[in-house]
Amino acid sequence: MFEQKKFTVSHAPFWHVGSSVSARSYNIIFAALPAVLFGVFTYGMPAVGVVALSVSSAITWEIAFNKIARRPPSIGDGNAAMIGLLLAMLLPATAPWWLLITGTFVAVIIGKQIYGGIGANPFNPVLVSLAILTLSWKNFLDFNEVLVNYDFSYPMAYPLASLKHFGVFAISNLKPAALLMGRQSGGIGAIFGLGLILGGIYLIIRGYIRWEISISFLAGVWVTALLFNMVDPAHYAGPVFHLLTGYTLIGAFFLATEDSSSPVNFIPMLIYGAGAGMLTVLIRNIGAFVDGVVFAILVANLVNPLVDKIRPKALGKVI
Amino acid sequence: MIKRSFIGLIKPRMKYEAIELTPPEPREIPAPKQMTLLLNEPYDPFGQEKSLQLKKGDPIKTGQKLALHEDSEAYVVSSATGTISALSSFIGDFGRSYTAISIDVAENEEIDEQFPALVKDATLETVKNFLAFIPGNLPNVIVSPDQSSTPIETIVICGVDRDLLITANQHAVVKESSAVKLGVQILKQITGIDNIIIASPEHLMQDAGLSGAEVRVVNPVYPASLPQLIMRDLLGRVVPAGKTCEDLGVAFISAQAVASLGKAFNEGRIPVYKHFNLIKKDGTSVLVSAIIGTPVRDIFTAFNIDAGEKDRIIFGGPMTGESIYSEDHPIQPDTDAVMIQDQKSLALVSDYPCINCSECIPICPAKIQVNMLVRFLEVGKYQEAVDEYDLYSCIECGLCSFVCVSRIPILQYIKLAKYELGRISRAEETNV
Numbered sequence: 001m002f003e004q005k006k007f008t009v010s011h012a013p014f015w016h017v018g019s020s021v022s023a024r025s026y027n028i029i030f031a032a033l034p035a036v037l038f039g040v041f042t043y044g045m046p047a048v049g050v051v052a053l054s055v056s057s058a059i060t061w062e063i064a065f066n067k068i069a070r071r072p073p074s075i076g077d078g079n080a081a082m083i084g085l086l087l088a089m090l091l092p093a094t095a096p097w098w099l100l101i102t103g104t105f106v107a108v109i110i111g112k113q114i115y116g117g118i119g120a121n122p123f124n125p126v127l128v129s130l131a132i133l134t135l136s137w138k139n140f141l142d143f144n145e146v147l148v149n150y151d152f153s154y155p156m157a158y159p160l161a162s163l164k165h166f167g168v169f170a171i172s173n174l175k176p177a178a179l180l181m182g183r184q185s186g187g188i189g190a191i192f193g194l195g196l197i198l199g200g201i202y203l204i205i206r207g208y209i210r211w212e213i214s215i216s217f218l219a220g221v222w223v224t225a226l227l228f229n230m231v232d233p234a235h236y237a238g239p240v241f242h243l244l245t246g247y248t249l250i251g252a253f254f255l256a257t258e259d260s261s262s263p264v265n266f267i268p269m270l271i272y273g274a275g276a277g278m279l280t281v282l283i284r285n286i287g288a289f290v291d292g293v294v295f296a297i298l299v300a301n302l303v304n305p306l307v308d309k310i311r312p313k314a315l316g317k318v319i
Numbered sequence: 320m321i322k323r324s325f326i327g328l329i330k331p332r333m334k335y336e337a338i339e340l341t342p343p344e345p346r347e348i349p350a351p352k353q354m355t356l357l358l359n360e361p362y363d364p365f366g367q368e369k370s371l372q373l374k375k376g377d378p379i380k381t382g383q384k385l386a387l388h389e390d391s392e393a394y395v396v397s398s399a400t401g402t403i404s405a406l407s408s409f410i411g412d413f414g415r416s417y418t419a420i421s422i423d424v425a426e427n428e429e430i431d432e433q434f435p436a437l438v439k440d441a442t443l444e445t446v447k448n449f450l451a452f453i454p455g456n457l458p459n460v461i462v463s464p465d466q467s468s469t470p471i472e473t474i475v476i477c478g479v480d481r482d483l484l485i486t487a488n489q490h491a492v493v494k495e496s497s498a499v500k501l502g503v504q505i506l507k508q509i510t511g512i513d514n515i516i517i518a519s520p521e522h523l524m525q526d527a528g529l530s531g532a533e534v535r536v537v538n539p540v541y542p543a544s545l546p547q548l549i550m551r552d553l554l555g556r557v558v559p560a561g562k563t564c565e566d567l568g569v570a571f572i573s574a575q576a577v578a579s580l581g582k583a584f585n586e587g588r589i590p591v592y593k594h595f596n597l598i599k600k601d602g603t604s605v606l607v608s609a610i611i612g613t614p615v616r617d618i619f620t621a622f623n624i625d626a627g628e629k630d631r632i633i634f635g636g637p638m639t640g641e642s643i644y645s646e647d648h649p650i651q652p653d654t655d656a657v658m659i660q661d662q663k664s665l666a667l668v669s670d671y672p673c674i675n676c677s678e679c680i681p682i683c684p685a686k687i688q689v690n691m692l693v694r695f696l697e698v699g700k701y702q703e704a705v706d707e708y709d710l711y712s713c714i715e716c717g718l719c720s721f722v723c724v725s726r727i728p729i730l731q732y733i734k735l736a737k738y739e740l741g742r743i744s745r746a747e748e749t750n751v
Contacts, residue, residue: 005626006628007629007630010642010668011734012637013720014631015638016666017323017721019678117672119675205327207328259676262675264675314687315712316685
C-alpha cells in the first residue's frame with residue numbers, strides 16, 4: 001500500500017485551452033507598442049523616461065502592496081506593467097517624475113489593489129489615476145503648456161483645446177490623414193491613430209478585448225458628434241475630428257475594454273460602449289473639460305454593474 | 320488537448336469523435352488474475368447490524384448475483400469465476416461509499432444457473448434482479464421505478480457518447496445493431512413504454528434506424544449530447560432549473576446498455592464484457608473490451624502504457640470524467656473511457672481570482688452568468704448563487720473551466736455547491 005504510485009487527482013475538465021492572465025496582459029502591451037514607439041520617436045528621450053518610470057513604478061507599487069498585504073506576488077501576471085504603460089501613453093512626454101510615481105500609486109493601489117486586486121476593481125485603474133492627476137495638477141497635463149518646447153513641421157496646438165477655446169475655425173487646417181498618422185500634439189501613446197487602430201484590430205482578432213465595446217464606443221462618438229455637427233457646423237467639429245483626436249482611439253481599444261470594469265453580455269456591452277462614446281462628445285462639446293474620454297468611461301464604469309443585469313435567461317429558469 | 324486558436328474571436332468548437340462505418344473490432348483484454356467489483360452500498364465491518372451474505376473465501380461463479388445482505392437492493396453480478404479474497408470499503412467522489420469486493424479469478428469458468436433458467440420470458444422482475452449491472456448500466460428509473468415520482472413516458476437511447484474522444488456507444492449502434500434491436504423490443508415489453516427515441520449522430524442514422532426506435536439526430540459539437548441539451552434540442556422540452564430529465568418523465572439509457580440487454584436474453588447469459596475507449600498519453604483513442612472489474616493496471620500493461628508518478632488517470636472523457644488515485648481501480652458498468660495524461664501535459668488549476676474576461680459567457684450552453692456565479696461560489700454563498708445566478712441551470716459540461724483565463728476550477732466549485740446544498744436540504748428534512 002505504501003509503495004503505491006501517487007497520481008494527480010483533480011476535477012473535470014482535464015483539458016484547458018491554454019490561455020492565461022499573463023498572456024492576456026502581454027498581448028495588450030504588445031498591441032500598444034506601435035503607438036508607444038511612435039510617441040518615443042516623436043518626443044525622443046523624455047518619452048522613454050516617462051514610459052520606463054511609469055511601468056517600473058507601477059510594478060514596484062504592486063509588489064510593495066503584495067508585501068504589505070502578505071499576499072503572493074502578483075506582478076507576474078503583467079497587469080501592473082500594463083497599467084503603467086497605458087498611463088504613460090496618456091501623459092505628455094514632459095511629465096515630471098513625481099507625477100508618474102503618484103500616478104502609478106493611485107492607479108495600482110487606489111485604483112486596483114484596495115478593492116482586492118485584479119478583477120475586483122470597479123473602475124479602470126488607469127483612468128482613476130488620470131482623473132485624479134487632471135484634477136490635482138491641471139497644468140502638468142495641459143498639452144499646450146507642457147509641450148511648448150517641441151517644434152515640428154506641423155501645428156503643435158492641442159487640437160481639442162483649440163476646438164474648445166477658438167472654435168471650429170482653429171482646427172480647419174487639420175487634415176484627417178495627418179491626424180491619423182500622428183501629426184498632432186497629445187499624450188505619448190495617444191497621438192498615433194493608425195497604430196492604435198492596428199493594435200485594436202489585433203486585440204479584437206486575438207479575442208483579448210470585446211469588439212462590441214470598442215465598436216459601440218466609436219459609434220457613440222461618431223453619431224453624437226455628427227448630430228452636433230449637423231445642428232451647428234460652425235460651433236461643433238465633425239465626427240472624424242472627434243474620432244482621431246484626444247484619447248478617443250486609445251479609449252476605444254485600450255481603456256473602455258478593461259476587463260473588470262466593463263460588462264460581459266452583448267446588449268450591456270453595446271449600451272456601455274455607446275454611452276461612454278456619447279458622454280465623451282457631450283463633455284467635449286458642452287462640458288467643462290477639453291477631453292471627455294476619461295470621465296465618460298469612468299461614468300460608464302459606474303453604471304456597468306447595473307447595465308450588466310440585462311442578461312439572457314438561463315436554461316430552465318422558471319421566472 | 321485542443322489549444323486556443325490564434326484567432327481568439329472564434330470560440331473553440333469541439334467535435335465529438337465520429338466512429339467509422341466499419342470500425343475495427345475492439346481489442347479484447349484477457350480476464351485478469353484479480354479483480355474488484357464496486358457494490359453501491361456502504362461497507363462497515365464493525366457496525367454492521369445485519370449479517371453479511373458475503374465473506375472472504377466464498378466461491379463465486381460467473382454471472383452470480385452478489386448482494387451484501389439478504390434484503391439489500393443493491394447488488395453486483397460477478398463477471399468471472401473465483402473466490403472472494405477481500406471485502407473492503409471504498410470512498411468515491413463526494414463521499415459516495417461502496418463495498419469493494421476483491422475476487423481471485425480461477426482458471427476454469429463456471430456459469431451461474433439462475434439467470435439462464437429465467438431467460439425465456441423477459442420480465443421487469445428478471446431485469447431488475449439480474450441485469451442492473453450489465454455493461455452500459457441500466458438506469459434505476461427504468462429497472463425499479465419509484466412509485467412516488469413522475470412515471471417515465473419516454474426513453475431516450477444515447478447512440479452518441481457523452482464526451483469527446485469516445486466511441487463506445489456509437490460502436491454499439493454500428494456493430495451490435497441486432498442486439499440493440501432486440502434490446503429495444505425487450506425495453507418496450509418490460510416497461511410498456513412505446514415512445515423510445517434513439518439519439519444518433521448524422522452519419523449513423525441508418526444503423527440507428529435498424530433498432531426500431533425513432534431516430535433523432537444530434538449535433539456533433541460538444542456539449543450537444545448531454546441529457547439536458549438532448550431534451551431541449553431533440554425533444555423540444557426544457558428541463559426547469561433544479562429538476563432532472565426523469566422528473567419530466569424522460570429516462571436516458573446508453574446504446575451499449577440496450578445492446579447488453581438484447582444480448583443477455585439472446586445468448587442466455589449476462590454479458591460481462593464492457594467496451595470503452597482507452598485514451599492514451601498522446602491523445603489517440605482505441606476501443607477496448609474488458610470484463611467489468613478489470614483493474615486499469617491490466618489494461619495499461621496490455622497496451623504497454625507506463626503510468627508514472629503524478630500522471631493523471633481519468634475514468635470518463637476529458638471534459639466530464641473523474642480522476643482516480645489507484646491503478647487497482649476497476650472498470651465499471653458505466654465506464655465509457657479510461658484516459659491517461661502525462662504529468663508534463665496536465666492542465667492544472669490555479670487560485671487566481673476571476674478577472675471578468677467574459678470568455679465563459681458566450682460559451683456557456685445554459686447561458687449562466689459564470690463570472691458572477693463563481694464569485695459567490697468561491698466564498699461559499701451557495702444559496703445566493705442559486706437565487707441570483709442560476710446555479711441549478713448548470714448542466715456540468717465543463718466548458719467554462721475549459722476556457723477560463725484564470726484557470727479557476729469552476730465546475731468543481733459548481734459540483735461542490737450542489738453537493739453542499741443537497742446535504743443541507745437533506746439535513747433540514749430529517750430535522751423537521
